[in-house]
Every structure is written in structure tokens, then in C-alpha cells.
Amino acid sequence: TITLTVEASDGLGSSTTDVRISVRDANNHSPRFEKSMYLSAVQETALVGSTVVQVGATDGDVGQNAAISYRIQRGSFQDFAIDSNTGVVTIARPLDFDRRETYSIEVLGIDGGRPQRVSTATVSLSVVDNNDKSPQLTPFTQRTQVREDAVPGHVIYAVIAVDPDVATEDGLRYRLSGILAAVDSNGRPLDAQRFPELQSMFGINELTGEVFVAGPVARDIVTELTLGLTVTDVSADPMQEGHGALVVTLLDVNDFPPIFPPPWSPESPSIRLNVAEELPIGSVVTSMEASDADSNIGGYKLTVQSLPSEQIDTEEPGDAEGMIVEDAPVLTINTGTGVVTVSGRLDYETQTTIVSLVEVWDTGLPQLTTTATLIIELVNLNDEVPVFDANSYAATVEEHAAPGTSVLQVTAVDQDKGDLGRVLYTLTGSGAGMFSISEDGAVTVAAGAVLDREVQDLVSLRVVATDAAPTGETQRQTSVPLVVTIADINDHAPVFSQRQYTASVVENLPLMPPAPILQLTAHDADTGDNANIAYTITHGDEPGNFRLDPSTGILYPAKPLRSSDPLKPPSPTASYSLTVVATDRNGTGRSSGEASVVVSLLPQNQHKPRYLNPGKPNQTIEVPENVDAPQEVAVVSASDDDVGANGVVRYHLRVGDSNVQETKHFSIDPETGLLLTRLSLDREEKAKYELVLVAKDQGSPISYETLRVLTVLVKDEDDHRPEFVNSGKKDGQIPLYVFSLPENRPANTKLGRVHAIDLDTDTNAQVYYHIVEGNSNNSFHIDKLHGVLYSSGPLDREQR
Numbered sequence: 001t002i003t004l005t006v007e008a009s010d011g012l013g014s015s016t017t018d019v020r021i022s023v024r025d026a027n028n029h030s031p032r033f034e035k036s037m038y039l040s041a042v043q044e045t046a047l048v049g050s051t052v053v054q055v056g057a058t059d060g061d062v063g064q065n066a067a068i069s070y071r072i073q074r075g076s077f078q079d080f081a082i083d084s085n086t087g088v089v090t091i092a093r094p095l096d097f098d099r100r101e102t103y104s105i106e107v108l109g110i111d112g113g114r115p116q117r118v119s120t121a122t123v124s125l126s127v128v129d130n131n132d133k134s135p136q137l138t139p140f141t142q143r144t145q146v147r148e149d150a151v152p153g154h155v156i157y158a159v160i161a162v163d164p165d166v167a168t169e170d171g172l173r174y175r176l177s178g179i180l181a182a183v184d185s186n187g188r189p190l191d192a193q194r195f196p197e198l199q200s201m202f203g204i205n206e207l208t209g210e211v212f213v214a215g216p217v218a219r220d221i222v223t224e225l226t227l228g229l230t231v232t233d234v235s236a237d238p239m240q241e242g243h244g245a246l247v248v249t250l251l252d253v254n255d256f257p258p259i260f261p262p263p264w265s266p267e268s269p270s271i272r273l274n275v276a277e278e279l280p281i282g283s284v285v286t287s288m289e290a291s292d293a294d295s296n297i298g299g300y301k302l303t304v305q306s307l308p309s310e311q312i313d314t315e316e317p318g319d320a321e322g323m324i325v326e327d328a329p330v331l332t333i334n335t336g337t338g339v340v341t342v343s344g345r346l347d348y349e350t351q352t353t354i355v356s357l358v359e360v361w362d363t364g365l366p367q368l369t370t371t372a373t374l375i376i377e378l379v380n381l382n383d384e385v386p387v388f389d390a391n392s393y394a395a396t397v398e399e400h401a402a403p404g405t406s407v408l409q410v411t412a413v414d415q416d417k418g419d420l421g422r423v424l425y426t427l428t429g430s431g432a433g434m435f436s437i438s439e440d441g442a443v444t445v446a447a448g449a450v451l452d453r454e455v456q457d458l459v460s461l462r463v464v465a466t467d468a469a470p471t472g473e474t475q476r477q478t479s480v481p482l483v484v485t486i487a488d489i490n491d492h493a494p495v496f497s498q499r500q501y502t503a504s505v506v507e508n509l510p511l512m513p514p515a516p517i518l519q520l521t522a523h524d525a526d527t528g529d530n531a532n533i534a535y536t537i538t539h540g541d542e543p544g545n546f547r548l549d550p551s552t553g554i555l556y557p558a559k560p561l562r563s564s565d566p567l568k569p570p571s572p573t574a575s576y577s578l579t580v581v582a583t584d585r586n587g588t589g590r591s592s593g594e595a596s597v598v599v600s601l602l603p604q605n606q607h608k609p610r611y612l613n614p615g616k617p618n619q620t621i622e623v624p625e626n627v628d629a630p631q632e633v634a635v636v637s638a639s640d641d642d643v644g645a646n647g648v649v650r651y652h653l654r655v656g657d658s659n660v661q662e663t664k665h666f667s668i669d670p671e672t673g674l675l676l677t678r679l680s681l682d683r684e685e686k687a688k689y690e691l692v693l694v695a696k697d698q699g700s701p702i703s704y705e706t707l708r709v710l711t712v713l714v715k716d717e718d719d720h721r722p723e724f725v726n727s728g729k730k731d732g733q734i735p736l737y738v739f740s741l742p743e744n745r746p747a748n749t750k751l752g753r754v755h756a757i758d759l760d761t762d763t764n765a766q767v768y769y770h771i772v773e774g775n776s777n778n779s780f781h782i783d784k785l786h787g788v789l790y791s792s793g794p795l796d797r798e799q800r
Contacts, residue, residue, distance in 0.1 A: 001020055003021075005019075029065075030119050032059070033057040034057065044128060048093060049091060052089045053089050055123065056087050057087070057119060061111065065112060070109060072089075072105055072108075076105045080103070089105070098133070102126050106122055135163035145250070148250055152213050155212045166236075172233060172234070176229065179225065181226040182194075182225050187223075201213070202214050202248065218250075252365075260358075270375060277380065286339075289338040295364030300335050302357070384420075384476070387414070388465060393408060395408040397485075397487065407484060420468070427464070435449070441463075453488045453489075454492065462481055463482045490589060494533050494591065496522045508561065509561055514558075520582070524584050534583050539578065545557065578597040579595075580597055582595075607640055609695035609697055610641075611708050612639060614710055624714075626717055636693055653692065655692075684720070686714065689712040689714075717764075723756055724737075739751040739789065744794045753786065754769065754782075769785070
């Protein structure tokens with residue numbers, strides 16, 4: 001705290017006061033440990049809660065900023081705790097030197113300021129080992145075995161014991177603590193009264209723990225012996241012990257090898273079997289289960305071998321010299337039961353005989369092995385189907401080929417042996433009678449067969465291959481498609497679709513580009529080049545007026561076509577007569593067909609129709625309303641300067657893009673042009689109609705038409721009465737207008753206006769207004785043109 005004396009003076013007098021300033025601490029110092037590293041050691045047997053070390057820290061601040069608390073950050077593994085106020089580190093749970101020998105604990109010192117400031121220190125602890133653990137046999141029950149012919153001194157086992165805190169390597173001592181249990185040769189527990197006579201059978205080296213044979217191994221009395229084991233840590237004070245057991249199996253010395261069942265014998269160690277081919281995978285072939293007089297069977301092994309067929313009967317059984325082990329065995333043996341099963345395909349056609357070497361061994365000591373040669377003769381079955389050398393066949397033969405003509409050769413192979421592999425051929429299908437097939441697969445044209453491409457150009461057959469299995473066995477067969485194409489020969493002439501062609505054309509057809517007149521069409525029943533037709537003109541076109549396209553058969557004009565006398569108009573009967581020929585093989589063949597062509601020349605349509613009535617474009621005609629239909633509107637007429645059909649005019653009405661003879665309101669006669677109404681016209685419904693007239697000639701192949709617009713006005717008739725409007729009138733009532741006027745107003749004061757309309761037109765629609773009754777004393781008058789009602793003088797409400 002700082003105390004100041006402050007004086008205030010005005011030059012004549014003064015006054016003083018004391019000012020006290022308290023300086024508040026800022027947390028600007030971090031805690032500082034007395035040491036950055038604390039070292040200590042602790043016995044592993046120290047009790048939980050024992051003090052290990054105390055850490056301390058100071059803080060340069062004051063008050064709460066200097067209040068320090070302690071916390072373990074890491075490294076204690078929950079084995080130690082710290083007092084947050086005093087910094088005393090204690091044991092939190094039992095220690096174990098063998099689990100962890102050292103600890104590096106990070107301790108935090110945290111002040112009470114805001115924000116908090118933190119410092120760290122390290123506590124390094126070493127755990128002092130104490131010999132506090134007893135030795136242990138691992139595993140508790142240990143096992144070994146000894147042959148019955150083992151000699152004294154023979155070591156059969158080294159006992160395994162561990163002690164993590166033994167003081168010296170030779171601190172452990174071993175001893176046998178007696179017989180715990182025994183099993184006789186029949187597998188029954190041995191009477192404990194006989195244990196003493198077995199005590200001298202085994203001994204143990206006290207320092208190494210090696211168990212050795214100390215006397216005769218009496219397997220005739222006992223087959224399994226359980227010995228008690230004790231291991232002592234002599235370096236501990238007091239000494240510590242561990243206990244366990246050693247199970248010793250007494251092994252019989254193996255005198256007899258395994259033997260296979262008959263007909264196997266040591267003198268003839270082979271077995272022959274007949275097995276059908278193609279047995280399913282997993283099928284049982286035989287059982288090679290063996291027996292042993294003094295041991296159990298340890299397992300089986302089968303090796304499939306390949307032996308030349310000529311040596312199968314002469315090879316010494318069991319002599320595997322010259323045999324080749326197969327890469328992919330087809331037999332396998334169960335190693336536990338000796339059952340032989342199929343593991344691959346048994347195929348007579350690949351291998352008729354399978355030779356296997358079967359081995360069996362026992363579990364005795366020494367282990368003895370016996371072998372047998374298993375010879376399997378496969379029985380041939382009809383398991384193969386004939387296979388063609390192609391998935392399908394195709395052949396070509398000319399139509400009308402002679403019987404016996406070769407078509408093609410087919411081949412199928414059956415992998416079976418003998419008759420089962422001999423192949424017979426047949427043909428099936430709707431056209432099978434047209435061909436025959438020999439025993440060796442040669443396909444030829446059948447006797448009496450007529451091959452006509454124009455009747456059938458493709459014959460689809462199936463070639464069936466069947467094996468020659470004997471009667472009573474199922475035959476196997478397969479088939480493939482055979483497609484025989486009947487090749488064309490030029491045995492047909494072209495035939496025109498018509499014997500005579502006719503066409504009508506106008507004179508002076510354009511030459512560039514040429515206008516087609518007609519197209520000739522001929523058909524040849526042959527195919528290919530034999531059916532390619534060329535067209536020519538042979539007669540009637542000596543002047544060269546026409547050109548015939550040889551490929552398409554289209555006839556064109558080669559010169560302008562006109563009548564013979566250019567000074568005379570064209571004659572409707574002018575014509576040309578041509579003879580045309582169609583020849584196959586593009587005109588080089590020997591076959592052809594003939595037809596005639598008549599071309600008639602028509603006059604050319606050169607003029608459009610010209611209107612006579614209405615004579616002017618957009619002419620208007622009036623028609624009175626309310627006249628019953630039909631009412632004549634006009635007679636349309638037009639002329640055409642062409643001759644014949646080209647000059648004949650027909651009349652229509654145009655609606656949209658179509659020519660029609662009538663609409664809803666009008667109709668027109670196509671020949672006379674008489675235009676009539678179809679309904680009574682009402683001007684108030686529609687006052688005007690716009691009609692599009694069509695005058696069209698009958699020219700061919702080109703016709704012309706001329707359009708003209710005719711406006712039809714519906715003439716008004718005084719057929720409507722005036723009707724008052726805005727009067728509030730209801731249906732069936734006289735119109736009523738209500739006006740009001742203050743009394744004593746001067747003359748000619750306007751009361752209001754009545755209004756009426758007339759649906760007629762022009763003068764027929766002019767309305768005049770009159771007061772017809774109720775105007776006593778002539779108190780009111782009305783403007784007859786506009787319907788405005790005025791007062792004629794002042795009115796007195798008390799009088800009326």
C-alpha cells in the first residue's frame with residue numbers, strides 16, 4: 001500500500017489530505033519447483049499409502065496467485081498418487097519389480113491465479129527388487145515318454161521351472177516327491193500298494209532338473225507314470241518351493257509292421273480291381289484299412305503312378321522303378337481310415353489302367369511302414385459323344401445338279417473305344433430327302449432329287465452323328481446344322497410386269513432435267529448377274545424422240561414432244577408406239593422379255609381461268625337480311641383460253657387450304673357458279689361475309705386456279721323496336737326512371753335523361769323521345785333527340 005499527502009492551495013490558504021493506493025497482485029510468476037528432477041527408490045514390498053518422496057514449489061506472486069496445487073500428469077501408471085496440497089507422493093497400489101522396474105513421473109505445479117500458470121518437475125523412481133516370489137513349474141503338469149528298452153542313465157526330460165527373482169542362476173534345486181498315479185498295460189489305474197516297487201525306476205539331477213532312467217523300465221507293469229516334482233529357491237530367506245507333476249509314458253518297442261487286408265500278402269503285395277470309368281468325384285473305390293499287432297495305425301498315403309500297359313502283368317508287385325508319378329492324381333486316400341475315393345476324372349479313353357502305391361505306417365517305435373500296389377482296371381463305358389470337327393457346316397451346290405454330285409465332307413470323332421467309338425451319320429430336316437450321306441460322312445445329291453433355286457434357295461439340315469453302341473446299350477449322338485445354298489443358273493427369262501404400258505404426257509416436256517414419263521418393270525426369277533436386267537427400245541423410236549434408262553427402266557423424252565404439224569393445235573389423239581426389250585445379265589444374256597409402250601401426247605395447259613363475274617377484285621354485293629334460304633347472291637363465271645379439259649372451269653369456295661362447295665352460310669354450284677345462301681342471314685348477328693372464290697380448270701397433269709375475294713354485306717331491315725336502357729326495368733314490366741327535383745326551381749331545370757337504343761342501322765336506328773301521358777298541366781317537356789327531361793316551370797311540393 002502506498003500513502004500520499006496531497007495539498008491544495010489558492011496562494012493565501014491551503015488544505016491537505018491523505019491518499020492511500022493499494023497495489024493488487026498480477027499473476028505474473030509461474031510456480032518454481034525446488035528441483036527439476038527428484039530421485040528416489042522404493043521397495044517393491046512397500047505398503048500401499050507409504051510416502052515415497054515430497055515435491056515442493058514456490059510462487060513469486062502473493063495471495064491466491066501464490067497458492068500452489070500438485071497433480072501427476074503422466075508416468076505413474078496409477079501405481080502412485082500425490083497430495084494436491086502438500087506434494088507428498090505415495091504408493092497407490094502394490095508394486096512389482098518384475099512388472100515395472102522404474103517410473104518417470106511428470107508432476108505439475110499449478111497456481112491459483114487467473115489465468116493459471118503451470119510448471120513441471122520429474123520424479124524418477126526405482127523399484128528395489130525383493131525375493132518375494134516362489135518358483136513355478138511351467139506348465140504345472142509336464143509330459144515326456146521313454147522307450148521300454150531305455151538303459152539306466154538315459155535322460156528322458158529336463159524339468160522346466162521359472163523364478164523371476166531368484167538371486168543366482170544355481171539358486172533352484174529339483175527333487176522327485178514320489179509317485180502320484182500310475183496306469184497299467186490295460187489302461188486301468190495301478191494299485192497304490194505297488195508304487196514302492198516303481199520308486200527306483202527314475203531319478204532327477206538336483207541342480208539341472210534332468211530326469212533320467214535309474215532302473216529297468218517295467219512297461220509290463222505300468223504304461224504311464226505320474227511323478228511329483230518339487231523345485232526349491234534356496235537363495236530366498238526363508239526358502240520358497242514350487243510343485244508340479246511329470247507324466248511319463250512308457251513306450252512299447254515296435255515289433256510288428258501293419259498288414260493290409262487280403263488278397264494282399266507280404267509275398268504278393270498287390271490288389272487288382274475292376275472299376276467303371278467316369279465315377280463321380282468322391283465315390284468310394286475300395287478300403288485299404290490295415291491292422292497292426294502291437295501298435296496303432298498312424299496314417300495312410302496314396303501315390304498314383306503311371307505304368308506302361310505292356311508291363312502291367314509282368315511288373316513285380318511293389319517295384320515302382322520305371323513308374324512316373326502323375327501331376328494330377330485321380331485317386332485319394334483318407335489318411336485316417338484308408339478309404340480310397342475318386343478325386344479326378346477316371347477316363348478309359350485316356351488311361352485304361354491306374355497303378356497306385358499305398359503306404360501305411362504305425363505309431364510304434366521305431367515306426368514301421370508297409371506298402372501295397374493298387375492296380376485298377378477301368379471298365380469302358382459309352383461316356384463320350386461324337387464331336388464334329390466344326391460347330392456348323394455350309395455348302396453350295398448348283399441347282400439341277402445331277403444325283404451323286406458331291407456337296408461336302410463332314411467328320412465326327414467319338415473318343416470311346418471299339419464299336420462305342422464308331423460313328424454313323426444321318427441327315428434330318430425338311431429337305432433331308434434331297435441329299436444323302438455315306439458312312440464316311442460324304443454328303444451328295446440324292447437320287448431323284450430336283451434342286452430348283454427358284455423353288456427353294458436354301459436348305460437347312462442337321463447332320464446327326466450316332467455311335468454304334470450294341471443293342472441294349474444307350475446310343476449317344478450329337479448334331480450340327482448344315483446349310484446348303486442352291487446356287488443359281490440362268491434358266492429363266494425376264495418377264496415384264498405388264499404386256500403393254502400406257503402413259504399420257506403434255507407436249508413440250510422439259511428436257512433439262514428430263515421429265516420421267518413412266519417406269520418399266522421386269523422381273524427375272526434367277527439371282528445375281530443372271531437377274532440383272534438391262535432395258536432397250538427395239539422398235540418405234542426411229543426419230544430418237546425417247547431415251548430409256550437401261551438400269552432403272554425409266555422412259556424420258558429425248559426431244560421436244562409435239563404434234564406433227566407445229567402450225568396446228570395439238571391433237572388429243574397424237575401418240576407414239578414403242579417396243580421395249582428386257583435382257584438378263586445386264587443385257588449380255590441369252591434370255592429376254594418384250595413389252596409395248598404407248599405414249600399419248602396431251603395439249604399443254606398454258607392459261608389460268610379469268611373471272612368474268614365478279615369482274616373486279618374485292619367486289620362487294622348487298623343481300624337483304626331475313627330472307628329465307630336459298631337466296632341467290634351472285635352467279636360466278638370465268639373463262640379459260642385453253643382447249644379441252646384444260647379450258648373447262650369448275651367453281652369452289654376456299655376455306656383454309658381446301659376447296660369446298662359449301663360453308664355454313666353459302667354454297668356454290670361447281671359447274672354453273674350459282675352462289676346461294678344456305679341460311680336466312682341476320683345483319684344483327686353478322687353484317688359482313690368475306691368469301692374466297694375459286695375458279696379452277698381441269699388440266700392434267702397440271703391444273704391452274706384463280707382466286708377472287710367477294711364481300712357480301714347483309715342489308716338492314718327495320719325489324720327492331722327501340723329499347724330503354726339503364727331504367728331498372730325487370731322482365732315483363734314497363735321501364736321506370738325515377739328523378740327528383742327541389743320545389744320552386746325555375747323553368748327548364750334538368751331532371752335527368754332517358755336512353756333507348758335500336759339494333760337496326762342507319763335511319764332505322766334513329767330514336768325520337770315523346771311524353772305520351774301523365775304530364776298534366778304540361779309541367780315537363782323532353783328533348784326529342786337526346787331524351788333529356790326538363791321542368792316547364794316552378795313546382796310546389798305542397799300542391800303535388
